[in-house]
Amino acid sequence: MAASSTDPALSAGADLYTLRPARPDDVPALVGLITELAEFENLTHLLSVTPETLAPHLFGEKPVVESWVAEHQSGEVVAFALTFINFSTFLAKPGLYLEDLYVKPAHRGAGLGRRMLTLLAGIANQRGYGRFEWCVLDWNENAIGFYEKMGAALLPDWRLCRLSGEALQRYAP
Numbered sequence: 404m405a406a407s408s409t410d411p412a413l414s415a416g417a418d419l420y421t422l423r424p425a426r427p428d429d430v431p432a433l434v435g436l437i438t439e440l441a442e443f444e445n446l447t448h449l450l451s452v453t454p455e456t457l458a459p460h461l462f463g464e465k466p467v468v469e470s471w472v473a474e475h476q477s478g479e480v481v482a483f484a485l486t487f488i489n490f491s492t493f494l495a496k497p498g499l500y501l502e503d504l505y506v507k508p509a510h511r512g513a514g515l516g517r518r519m520l521t522l523l524a525g526i527a528n529q530r531g532y533g534r535f536e537w538c539v540l541d542w543n544e545n546a547i548g549f550y551e552k553m554g555a556a557l558l559p560d561w562r563l564c565r566l567s568g569e570a571l572q573r574y575a576p
Contacts, residue, residue: 496533
């Protein structure tokens, strides 16, 4: 789905950037962007991604995630979104879950975040999914304001629960 040429917010910088599905040769750039995101979120202590660990999940025999990138006219990948399919039992429909969206600081303000979210919402609609959702850190006020301006509802009654690392291993048979 291309950015609308009639919406200035969506077409800002459109001539400088191409949104496209990630390709196998983008994996090192994706790992670099994921590393930058971890630094921004102060979560580098959780970072263990490498091109070798990410590539099979994107492009292996049974991919479990999809990614889209924004490529600058210079050829540099400057933004990415990584998604996977979830499911709503109440709607009895799959949904698109945005795990991460990141734009390099030097390329922010060009409309890439909006274009990427618009692209993903269009993909969810085209596939007949019941929803498109993601989480945002409670301290990221810029992102929260941006998402609210786009019409996203923040769900204050829901809390994310997670088992990982040793806690997850305790439940393994």
